[in-house]
Amino acid sequence: MTKQTFHLVSLGCAKNTVDSDSMAQLLLRDGYRAVDDPSRASVLIVNTCGFIGPAKEESLRVLRELAEGKKRNQILIAAGCLTQRYGAEVAEKVPGVDGVLGTRRWMDILQVVHELRQGPHPEPLYHLPDEAKTVGTDEHDAMRVSVAGASAYLKIADGCRRPCAFCAIPLIKGTAVSRPIESILEEARRLRDMGVRELVLIAQDTTDYGHDLGMKDGLAILLERLVKEVAEESPSPQGRGDRGEGLDWIRVMYAYPGYVTDRLIDVMASSRQVLPYLDMPLQHAHPKTLYRMRRPSNMEWVYKTLDKMRSRIANLAIRTTFIVGYPGETEEEFQTLYDFVKEIRFDRVGAFQFSFEPGTASEPLGDPIPAEVKAERYARLMELQQGISLQINQSYVGKTLDVLIEGRDNGIAIGRSYRDAPEIDGLVFVEGNAQVGEIVPVKITGAMAYDLTGVPVPSLINL
Ligand code: SF4
Numbered sequence: 001m002t003k004q005t006f007h008l009v010s011l012g013c014a015k016n017t018v019d020s021d022s023m024a025q026l027l028l029r030d031g032y033r034a035v036d037d038p039s040r041a042s043v044l045i046v047n048t049c050g051f052i053g054p055a056k057e058e059s060l061r062v063l064r065e066l067a068e069g070k071k072r073n074q075i076l077i078a079a080g081c082l083t084q085r086y087g088a089e090v091a092e093k094v095p096g097v098d099g100v101l102g103t104r105r106w107m108d109i110l111q112v113v114h115e116l117r118q119g120p121h122p123e124p125l126y127h128l129p130d131e132a133k134t135v136g137t138d139e140h141d142a143m144r145v146s147v148a149g150a151s152a153y154l155k156i157a158d159g160c161r162r163p164c165a166f167c168a169i170p171l172i173k174g175t176a177v178s179r180p181i182e183s184i185l186e187e188a189r190r191l192r193d194m195g196v197r198e199l200v201l202i203a204q205d206t207t208d209y210g211h212d213l214g215m216k217d218g219l220a221i222l223l224e225r226l227v228k229e230v231a232e233e234s235p236s237p238q239g240r241g242d243r244g245e246g247l248d249w250i251r252v253m254y255a256y257p258g259y260v261t262d263r264l265i266d267v268m269a270s271s272r273q274v275l276p277y278l279d280m281p282l283q284h285a286h287p288k289t290l291y292r293m294r295r296p297s298n299m300e301w302v303y304k305t306l307d308k309m310r311s312r313i314a315n316l317a318i319r320t321t322f323i324v325g326y327p328g329e330t331e332e333e334f335q336t337l338y339d340f341v342k343e344i345r346f347d348r349v350g351a352f353q354f355s356f357e358p359g360t361a362s363e364p365l366g367d368p369i370p371a372e373v374k375a376e377r378y379a380r381l382m383e384l385q386q387g388i389s390l391q392i393n394q395s396y397v398g399k400t401l402d403v404l405i406e407g408r409d410n411g412i413a414i415g416r417s418y419r420d421a422p423e424i425d426g427l428v429f430v431e432g433n434a435q436v437g438e439i440v441p442v443k444i445t446g447a448m449a450y451d452l453t454g455v456p457v458p459s460l461i462n463l
Contacts, residue, residue, distance in 0.1 A: 004032045007041035009062055012049025014202055014253070014423060016080055018155045020047040023079065023109045030110055038066055043075055043113055047106075048090075050082035050172060052355040060093060067096030075099065075116045079106055084128070085172045085359075091124040102128040103158075103173055150404060150437040151198040151422055152191045156184055156222065160204035161211075162256065164283070165294040165361035166323065166354065169204055176205065178213050181222055188230045188247065197439055198249035198404055199226070200422060206252055207259035219252070220263035223274055226250055231273040248273060248439055249404065251421060255280040258296040260305055269312045275418040276313045281321040285340035286333040289326055294361060299340075306344060317419040319348035324381060325374030326354045327365035334377050341384055347392055348425050349385040353378050386449045393426075393447035400457055403428045403442045405435060417442075417452070426450040 006027050010020035023045065024034060035041050044066045048059035059082045066076055079101035083090050091097040098121060099112045105127040112127055157178040160170050188199055201222075203209060210218020231247040250273050257280060268274050282302065284290050290297035310316055322337060341349060353374040356367035403415040406422075413434040420426045427450075434440045434456055446453035 004030075005035045005041045006032050006043040006045060007035050007038040008045045008047065009066075010047045011059055011062065012047070012055060012081065014153050014200070015155060015158075015204070016047055016049060018153050018202070019080065019103065019106045023047070023106050026107065026110050027113070038069065039071070041074065042117075043077065044070065045077045045079060045109070048078055048080035048082035050080070050085045050168065052352065052357065054355065056082055060090075063090070063094045063097060067094050070096050075113070077101060077109070077112060077116075079103075079109070081169075081172045085168060087128050088124075088126065091126075097124055099125045100128065150196055151200065151406065152196045153200045153202050153422075154184065154187060154191070155179070155203060156201050156206060156209050157203035157212075161208065162205060163294045163361065165292065165365075166326065166357065168357045168360050171359055173204070176203070176208050176212055178203075178208075178210050178215075178218065180213070181210070181215075181218075181225065184222065185225060185229055188226055189233075192230055192247040195437060196247060197437065198251060199247060200251045200253060202253050205254060205256045205259075207255045207261075207264070217261055217263045220261060220267050223250065223252070223264070223267045223271065227267070227271045227273050231271075249275050249418065251275045251277055251418075253279045253421060256296075257282055257302055257305075258298070260309070265309055265312050268309075269314075276316045277319070277418055277421065278309060278313075278316060279319040279421060283321065283323050284326065284329075284333075284337055285322075286329075286336040289329055289333045289337075292328055292362075292365065293323075293326060317347040318344075319350070319421065319425065320346050321350040321352065322381065323352050323354050324377040325369040327362060327368055329354075329369060329377075338381060338384060341381060341388070345388050345392065346385070347419055348389065349381070350424065351378055351381050351385075390447065390449045393449065393452055396444045396452060397447050398444065400441050400443050401428065401452075401454070402439050403430055403434075403454070404439050405430065405437065407436060413440075415440075415442075426452065429453045431455045 008020055008024055010017055038044055046059065046063050046066065049055040063078055070076055075098045076096055077099040078090050078097050081103055083100045084102040087100065091100055098116050101108060101112060108127040112125055115125055157176050159173040159176045161175045191199060207219055209222055215221060231250065255278060268276060283293055283295050285299060287297040287299055324334065401417040403417050405413045405415040407414045413430040415428050415430060416422065417428055428442060429451065430442050432455060441457040442454035443457055444452050444454040
């Protein structure tokens with residue numbers, strides 16, 4: 001084991017990945033080296049997820065495993081959503097945890113590591129939030145990204161001010177705090193100059209971007225400026241834009257129903273770089289369930305907006321997520337959701353079985369739907385969606401899609417089209433020599449429920 005090594009396990013969503021990468025960057029800059037084998041690391045870090053029950057269990061399990069194998073000269077730090085929410089309780093549940101960092105204190109990682117490595121520490125060291133506004137400061141803004149290959153997540157805000165009754169995020173992260181637009185643009189330029197081809201904008205609710213800064217239509221304004229001031233400018237010659245390309249794809253995740261404005265639709269419809277991909281978690285389709293969830297329950301708006309978007313934005317791919325088995329969900333309410341999914345024919349659907357979160361507004365409702373009913377509804381919904389996804393995927397056979405290549409395996413290039421967000425959607429498997437980081441036109445030759453196969457268009461010419 002060398003002195004300056006760390007092993008970091010990142011659990012949960014893309015927003016957590018951004019924080020994990022930011023911590024890793026700080027450690028790397030301080031001379032630490034990342035290692036895959038925990039037994040060779042001097043610092044062990046788990047960036048936990050506390051979103052739902054199973055995620056909490058997984059976080060505690062990973063922490064326990066590392067704590068049990070911990071050597072005398074190793075330190076173990078728990079960071080992320082679980083610690084933000086449960087603080088000292090995490091260290092009580094997992095003896096062996098030496099440091100506890102909240103989500104908005106990830107930037108304290110070096111301080112905690114240095115303090116812990118100074119000598120014995122009978123008690124865990126806590127760096128928990130005082131709701132500091134960390135996403136807005138320049139020093140930290142420089143690291144609000146996570147880059148994988150030619151794609152980067154860029155966090156534009158953190159926290160959430162929505163009242164969804166099932167969700168612990170506002171309890172964990174506090175209200176929404178947006179990053180200043182100039183700092184996002186600067187970051188985007190830097191990423192473009194590094195050769196990033198796809199920027200994935202994330203926040204708990206991207207459509208709320210800028211509200212706390214007094215902006216109206218903040219997300220649309222941000223997209224307009226990203227297109228004009230970053231994507232349409234050439235990469236700087238000294239950057240890694242040596243493939244001769246620039247920032248071609250800008251993807252928006254996590255839109256909140258009711259806040260997709262005409263200006264946002266306009267920018268999605270008119271900008272080549274803003275992908276025709278909408279991720280709008282709807283959570284349910286029955287007004288009564290939505291009302292109990294404290295979510296927008298105006299389904300008329302949903303129908304109208306989806307119609308409007310589909311008619312204005314060519315080839316729009318729509319992704320959504322639903323919760324099944326929410327307290328009080330009757331068979332009739334579930335059937336409404338089922339029929340809605342059948343009717344709308346989303347490109348992608350993610351579903352969760354309701355998991356009770358103490359402290360949330362839904363707490364008084366309990367968790368009355370039996371596990372087997374939830375599982376059965378979940379299976380029915382996913383089976384329906386699989387058939388729809390397969391049919392939609394089959395409709396692409398013979399068509400050409402641009403594919404961003406992200407890896408190669410056994411002579412096959414693996415990438416994603418505009419229809420696939422990283423980590424959650426499908427893949428496109430491409431025959432031939434396409435290189436990682438390239439965006440290549442691919443003729444689709446085969447379709448599965450989630451993934452596609454194809455050949456690069458130039459190779460057809462050579463046949
Ligand atoms: S929009 Fe609702 S579900 Fe999403 S993070 Fe905010 S409170 Fe949670």
